[in-house]
Amino acid sequence: GEDVEQSLFLSVREGDSSVINCTYTDSSSTYLYWYKQEPGAGLQLLTYIFSNMDMKQDQRLTVLLNKKDKHLSLRIADTQTGDSAIYFCAEKGPGNTGKLIFGQGTTLQVKP
Amino acid sequence: KAGVTQTPRYLIKTRGQQVTLSCSPISGHRSVSWYQQTPGQGLQFLFEYFSETQRNKGNFPGRFSGRQFSNSRSEMNVSTLELGDSALYLCASSLGGIEEETQYFGPGTRLLVL
Numbered sequence: 241g242e243d244v245e246q247s248l249f250l251s252v253r254e255g256d257s258s259v260i261n262c263t264y265t266d267s268s269s270t271y272l273y274w275y276k277q278e279p280g281a282g283l284q285l286l287t288y289i290f291s292n293m294d295m296k297q298d299q300r301l302t303v304l305l306n307k308k309d310k311h312l313s314l315r316i317a318d319t320q321t322g323d324s325a326i327y328f329c330a331e332k333g334p335g336n337t338g339k340l341i342f343g344q345g346t347t348l349q350v351k352p
Numbered sequence: 353k354a355g356v357t358q359t360p361r362y363l364i365k366t367r368g369q370q371v372t373l374s375c376s377p378i379s380g381h382r383s384v385s386w387y388q389q390t391p392g393q394g395l396q397f398l399f400e401y402f403s404e405t406q407r408n409k410g411n412f413p414g415r416f417s418g419r420q421f422s423n424s425r426s427e428m429n430v431s432t433l434e435l436g437d438s439a440l441y442l443c444a445s446s447l448g449g450i451e452e453e454t455q456y457f458g459p460g461t462r463l464l465v466l
Contacts, residue, residue: 275457282356282442283457328395338385338446338455339408342395 244331246343253351258316260346262329265310269331272305273340274314277326286314286327316348324350354379356445356458364464370431373461375443377424383407383448384426385455386418389440398441401426402448430463438465 243265252258264272270291275283289296289303289312296303302315312329326347330340357376365371377384385408386398397410401420418428424445430437440462444455 273455282358282459283444285454285456288454330395337408338383338400338402338444338448339397339410340385340387340444340455341397342387344394 244329244341244343246327246329246346248344249347249349251349251351252319254319254321256319258314258319258323258348258350260314260316260327260329260348262312262314262343263310264312264329264331264341266331266333266341267307267310268333271332272303272312273330273332274301274303275328275330275342277328277345279325283328319348319350321350321352324348356443356456358441358443358458358461360461361459362462362464364466365433366466367433367435369433370429371433371463372427372429373441373443373463375426375428375445375458377426377443377445378456381445381447381456382424383446384420384424385444385446386426386428387442387444388412389442389460390438395442398428433465435465438463 245263273288274286287298300317304313326345328345330342359374383402385400389395400408404420415431420426440460442460444457446455
């Protein structure tokens with residue numbers, strides 16, 4: 241079945257690293273995504289990883305994928321107060337589909 | 353390149369009415385997907401349109417419908433509104449190819465049903 245799970249809340253201090261975790265169930269997922277949502281706004285694509293990759297780095301963001309355990313993580317280095325938001329992981333199935341399955345979202349609180 | 357635009361941004365309707373929301377994708381994108389976001393259910397897929405045809409559909413009642421025009425703009429319609437339809441409705445666009453990997457979201461339309 242299709243299911244994506246995330247922890248609901250993470251609090252860190254400014255300057256620390258944040259790690260947001262996600263597990264998914266569909267082993268045929270082709271792409272996995274991280275989106276950020278600020279209050280009252282839509283979803284901003286942060287980064288994505290293809291399912292045959294283990295890691296992807298993009299400036300302060302590092303995505304790790306453990307396909308065997310169906311575990312995805314997003315690490316934000318040097319977390320800033322502007323990173324406070326809700327972070328969603330999402331999976332895309334194979335084939336001709338634009339359908340994304342989202343997790344519940346992790347609220348990241350960055351304390352100064 | 354302009355991003356995904358959605359109109360209107362806010363709507364207030366009463367139960368039993370119908371509503372039409374509009375989404376203009378990024379230029380060159382042929383796929384438009386719609387999602388409903390509520391505090392209780394999170395982000396749920398409604399449907400996807402590609403080249404004017406519905407390509408995928410989520411588990412929503414028939415009161416929710418959509419269409420796509422030849423310029424890739426899409427509309428979704430909700431008839432006989434219920435209180436539970438109050439939500440943020442997001443659309444996302446992508447190129448729509450088999451290997452297309454990125455979807456870009458609009459700011460959403462916030463619908464309140466009274």
